[in-house]
Amino acid sequence: MALLEVEDLTVRFYTQEGVVTAVDGLSYRIDSGEKFGVVGESGAGKSVTALSVLRLIESPGRIESGEIRFKGENLLEMSEEEVRSIRGNEIAMIFQDAQTALNPVYTVGEQIAEAIEHHMDYGSAEARDRTIQLLDRVGIPEAEERFSDYPHEFSGGMQQRAIIAMALSCDPDLIVADEPTTALDVTIEAQILDELSELADDFDVAIQLITHDLGVIAQVCDRVMVMYAGKPVEKAPVEDLYYDPKHPYTVGLMSSIPRVGDPRDRLQTIPGTMPDLVELPSGCSFHPRCPFAEEKCTRTEPPLVDLETDREAGIETERAAACVEYTEGLSRGLDYTVEVDGPVDETVRQYVEGGSRE
Numbered sequence: 001m002a003l004l005e006v007e008d009l010t011v012r013f014y015t016q017e018g019v020v021t022a023v024d025g026l027s028y029r030i031d032s033g034e035k036f037g038v039v040g041e042s043g044a045g046k047s048v049t050a051l052s053v054l055r056l057i058e059s060p061g062r063i064e065s066g067e068i069r070f071k072g073e074n075l076l077e078m079s080e081e082e083v084r085s086i087r088g089n090e091i092a093m094i095f096q097d098a099q100t101a102l103n104p105v106y107t108v109g110e111q112i113a114e115a116i117e118h119h120m121d122y123g124s125a126e127a128r129d130r131t132i133q134l135l136d137r138v139g140i141p142e143a144e145e146r147f148s149d150y151p152h153e154f155s156g157g158m159q160q161r162a163i164i165a166m167a168l169s170c171d172p173d174l175i176v177a178d179e180p181t182t183a184l185d186v187t188i189e190a191q192i193l194d195e196l197s198e199l200a201d202d203f204d205v206a207i208q209l210i211t212h213d214l215g216v217i218a219q220v221c222d223r224v225m226v227m228y229a230g231k232p233v234e235k236a237p238v239e240d241l242y243y244d245p246k247h248p249y250t251v252g253l254m255s256s257i258p259r260v261g262d263p264r265d266r267l268q269t270i271p272g273t274m275p276d277l278v279e280l281p282s283g284c285s286f287h288p289r290c291p292f293a294e295e296k297c298t299r300t301e302p303p304l305v306d307l308e309t310d311r312e313a314g315i316e317t318e319r320a321a322a323c324v325e326y327t328e329g330l331s332r333g334l335d336y337t338v339e340v341d342g343p344v345d346e347t348v349r350q351y352v353e354g355g356s357r358e
């Protein structure tokens with residue numbers, strides 16, 4: 001049994017402007033100890049998916065249908081009290097903004113120790129010891145002295161490390177990390193992502209990592225789901241996604257990976273913006289931005305297809321994409337070549353040069 005199984009999840013927000021379908025019929029699974037990435041631009045539905053897993057969708061939002069099974073139990077059928085005992089305990093979270101996650105009036109150490117006392121039934125001395133060990137383990141120097149520092153005395157990178165320590169403090173099985181390094185500069189970001197990946201292995205914890213950046217996915221994840229306008233448009237093991245992306249939107253995201261220091265300024269973006277979720281374009285909702293769009297793309301909404309069986313993808317499907325090319329076929333086909341060269345993220349380069357494939 002997978003650790004987390006999300007099946008046919010639909011989440012809507014009832015706003016004055018209309019009904020926003022933020023997540024539409026989404027299915028995926030995460031196995032124990034696995035690092036699963038969810039990538040897409042803002043408005044793709046990534047964060048709403050994360051909040052749903054934590055059952056934190058608030059009015060005017062509503063989980064309309066689907067199941068979210070954690071260790072086989074449907075979170076959507078549990079009482080608020082049952083969910084609260086799972087949240088922060090078996091499922092922990094790391095959000096983008098460390099400053100809002102840390103309370104400015106308590107010391108960093110006190111906050112982590114309190115969570116340990118509360119969730120794990122530790123005495124205060126034991127909780128303090130465990131906190132210091134964790135602060136040390138996430139790379140905070142002189143952890144014992146830093147225990148008594150207030151959040152404002154920590155740099156942004158240190159604060160994010162403290163949040164990771166807090167997430168790990170109760171020995172969770174799953175960490176949901178929503179853009180955990182976006183606010184940090186590139187060097188610190190790379191260090192923290194490495195650390196997060198290593199800690200996940202050491203603590204045998206699964207991660208659902210949400211980001212807009214495929215470079216971040218490459219650094220951390222085993223498998224990835226690409227989302228667009230509330231739906232999954234591609235699912236793949238990370239290596240396959242980089243070698244052989246199957247959806248034009250994924251190709252667009254790849255060409256948006258910033259190549260730091262590249263003098264040719266290869267940073268490209270996908271033209272246009274995410275559509276209005278109240279009034280999605282007809283057919284494939286990516287068609288107004290897609291360089292391969294044909295007339296039939298405006299008529300047919302392509303299902304997510306298992307690329308091995310050509311059948312509709314299910315929760316177990318490893319390799320899937322949602323494009324007319326894989327159902328009716330496009331008359332001109334998907335004519336792109338993937339070329340990732342130059343000083344890209346080290347992991348991506350390894351993949352593309354074949355280093356880690358052998």
Ligand code: SF4
Pocket residue numbers: 247248249284285286287288290291292293294297302322323324325330
């Ligand atoms: S269905 Fe058409 S518009 Fe949509 S991604 Fe495929 S080619 Fe592009």
